Amino acid sequence: MAIGTLVLLRHGESVWNAQNLFTGWVDVPLSEKGTAEAIRGGTLLREAGILPDVVHTSLQRRAINTAHLALDAADRAWIPVKRDWRLNERHYGALQGKDKKQTLAEFGEEQFMLWRRSYDVPPPPIERGSEFSQDADPRYAGLGADLPLTECLKDVVTRLVPYWESEIVPDLRAGRTVLIGAHGNSLRALVKHLDGISDSDIAGLNIPTGIPLRYDLTEDLAPTTPGGTYLDPDAAAAAISAVANQGR
Template sequence: MPFPDRTLVIVRHGQSLDNERDLFSGIRDPDLTERGVGEARSCGRRMKEVGLSFDIAFTSELTRARRTLSLILSELGQPDLAVHRSAALNERDYGELAGLNKRESQERWGVAQVRAWRKSYDAVPPGGESLAMTADRLLPYYRDEIESRVLAGQRVLLVAHGNSLRALIMHLDGISADAVADVHLATAQTLAYRLDERGRVVEKRAISA
């Protein structure tokens, strides 16, 4: 079996309608584009090709992540897999940036400020969440609900969002607050982690669709 027990696979959702228009989404709830549907299906097919199957899955409350997960499970032949949903896994709240495209936001606040809000660990967009705040709500849920199942020997699938997963990758990979600015996940990008009995990463693999 190429993927043993204590495996966690994380996936960013497929392209959304806001991604297509280069808009900040945050907790807005756009659906997938046709391309996003194709990305999700391709992701599921690739998982099946490399021998992945799962004992349980987790996702956010937002449509783009939930639908990506559903499409993946369909391709895996596991459409009835138990799925847990939580707002703790939602994308970060972009506040006043939500619904604006990058150009509009840069014209309003400046290129450097918008980059800081997008990429840095603790800069807070007006009315929204920093990556640090996102981590503060995500990591307790991860430890209590997700990591506990991985450590019990299960293979767990998590489909979420670019920033919520950046916060998790920062934790799993031991990335510093300064270095996290360089962490980026493309739509439907997939990473597999194998953990030891204490929750430390012993292997990390990228799974390309």
């Protein structure tokens, strides 16, 4: 028997996605296109008859605002919200603020893809106090030694799964429909966990902006449909290949 429905929503296009810059923990806003994608995501939820009862987001405005715009479009802006840094995007270390195309040209395909998609090779750490570091950001003041200076996907799995288990699974077990507003790589980490994707195969998985991905889960938290179901599969397929080809 299925327990509650889970919907994963990567934020709409951000202004740095539009400029092809590595973003990570830098708190950039949505672009105009991203705002429209978020509203469209909510319309898709409404049309599918999916009514979230609770929303979990990262601490980053592109995910917070996308979830809000989507819920507003679905007439669910009033539901309870939980936010946590464990849903944040992967910290992109010293690559934060760098142009993806220039990085590819400077370091070559192999290194570029190791940094972007390998499971366990983090980019070089960001320098404390540098322009795109978060060490003076008050929202992370309580993190202490947990504040990352860089992360690989494995690090994201390590910090995200405890939040999944302690905060999100109880909502699902209570029969709630849960919306998660998060990011390309934090959602890749969650999908890896849900679908049991291997460390090497996860390199080939990309998540498009603004298109809700629905999962129905069994009692033992296995997806009834492996990989879930995008609410607009054609748009998702096109957007997935655009993400895969970023930097080229």
